[in-house]
C-alpha cells in the first residue's frame with residue numbers, strides 16, 4: 130500500500146481560499162493581532178469579545194479581498210503572489226519593526242540596487258523559503274476538486290458568508306472599532322498585505338497618476354547682500370546619513386567617537402530633530418521652505434528649494450553625491466551624481482566610502498576660483514545600514530569586535546553598537562578632513578546635519594523609516610555640527626555657543642542657509658535662521 134505514489138490531497142477552490150486566509154490571519158498578521166492586543170489590553174468580557182472579533186473580521190475581509198484581486202478565477206496563482214509578497218513584508222515587520230506606509234514605500238522605491246542587495250542575507254532567505262516558497266508549494270500541491278462552475282458557486286457562497294460576518298461584526302461592535310481605530314491610527318498599517326497595497330496605490334497615484342504640479346518660482350529675484358560680505362564665501366553643507374545625535378561624543382556620548390572634531394573649534398547643536406525618518410522625505414524636506422507639518426513631496430518637488438534660491442542669487446552651487454541620489458534637490462543645479470565605480474581606491478562597485486568626498490571636495494575647491502561665492506553640498510553615505518561594517522575602512526575599526534554582516538539582528542548588542550560607533554568615528558574623520566580643506570580659505574564654513582537617526586534594537590526596532598509621529602527619539606534626533614572661520618571671533622563664538630542647547634529642526638535649515646550665504650530673499654524668515662542673532 131505504501132509503495133503507491135503519495136496521493137495529492139484534494140481541496141475545493143473555496144477551501145483553499147479559506148485555508149490561505151486563515152494562514153494570513155494567524156501567521157502573516159501575527160504582528161497586527163499582537164499590536165491590537167497591546168493597544169486594547171482586554172480585561173472585561175466585552176473587551177475580549179472585541180479582541181476575538183478582530184481575527185474573524187480580518188479573515189472575512191481577506192477572503193473578500195483575495196477573491197476580488199483575482200482569486201475568483203485564478204485562485205492558486207493569485208494566492209501565491211499574495212503569499213510571496215507578504216513573506217518579504219512580514220520579514221521587514223518582524224525583524225526590523227518596519228511598517229509599510231507611503232513614506233516607507235517611497236523609501237523602498239528610491240532604493241538603488243546596491244542598497245537593496247545589502248539586505249540579502251541568510252536570515253531573509255530562510256524566512257522567504259519558510260513563509261513564502263513552502264506555503265506556495267503546499268498550495269500548488271493541492272488538486273482542485275470539482276467542476277469549474279461548482280467551484281465558482283462555492284467561492285461566491287464563501288464570500289457571501291464573509292460579507293455577512295463583516296456586517297454582523299460592524300453592526301454589533303462598530304463603536305469599539307471606531308474608538309480603537311481613532312485612538313490607534315497606526316494599527317491599520319500592520320495589516321498585511323492590505324496596508325502595503327493601500328500605501329503602494331497611494332504612492333503610485335501621487336507620483337505617477339496625478340499630473341505634475343506647475344513649477345513655482347518662490348523668489349525670482351534673490352540677491353547677494355554684497356555689503357555684508359568681506360570676501361567671497363565658501364559654504365560646505367554636509368548631509369549626513371542615518372547618524373544619531375546621541376552617538377556623538379560631542380553631544381555627551383560616553384565613548385570617544387569624535388576625537389578629531391573635539392580637537393577642532395566646532396559647535397555641536399544637541400537638540401535637533403529631523404523632518405522625516407527616511408532619506409526620501411528628510412532630504413527634500415530639509416532644503417525646502419515647507420515645515421515638517423506642511424511638508425508634501427509633490428509640492429516640494431515642484432517649487433524652489435533653498436539651493437535654487439542661492440543659485441539664482443548668483444552663487445556657484447554644486448551637489449556632490451555619495452549616497453543614492455539627491456532625491457530631486459539638485460535637479461536644477463550643477464551636480465556630480467553618485468557613481469559607485471568612480472574610484473577603485475574607495476569604491477567596491479556598489480558603494481564608495483565617504484573619503485571619496487574629501488577628494489572630490491578638494492577638486493571642486495581648486496577648480497572654482499576663490500573669487501566666487503560658492504556653496505557645495507556633500508551627500509554622504511554616513512552610517513547607512515544594515516551593512517554598517519561596509520561604511521568604514523579597516524583603519525577605522527576603532528571599537529571591536531564589530532558585526533561584519535547585514536542580518537544585524539543576529540549580532541549581539543555590543544557588536545552592533547561597536548559597528549555603528551565605528552561609522553560615527555569614521556564620520557568624525559571625514560568632517561575633520563573637510564574642515565582641514567577649508568581652514569585656509571577665507572570666509573569659509575561647514576554645516577553638517579544628518580537626515581534622520583537609526584534604531585539599533587531599542588524597543589525591538591532596527592533601522593529607520595518608522596511613521597514619524599510614533600517613531601522613537603533614536604530615529605528623529607540628529608547631529609548638527611557647525612564650523613566657521615568666523616568662530617575665531619570670540620563674540621561670534623560665544624553667541625553661537627549659547628544657542629547650542631536650543632531646540633532646532635530641519636525646518637531651520639532653509640533660512641539658516643540663506644543667512645549664512647547672506648542672500649536676500651522674499652522667502653527668508655529671520656526667526657527660523659539659527660544664526661540671525663549672531664551676525
Ligand SMILES: [Zn+2]
Nearest residue numbers: 371407408580
Ligand atoms: Zn537616510
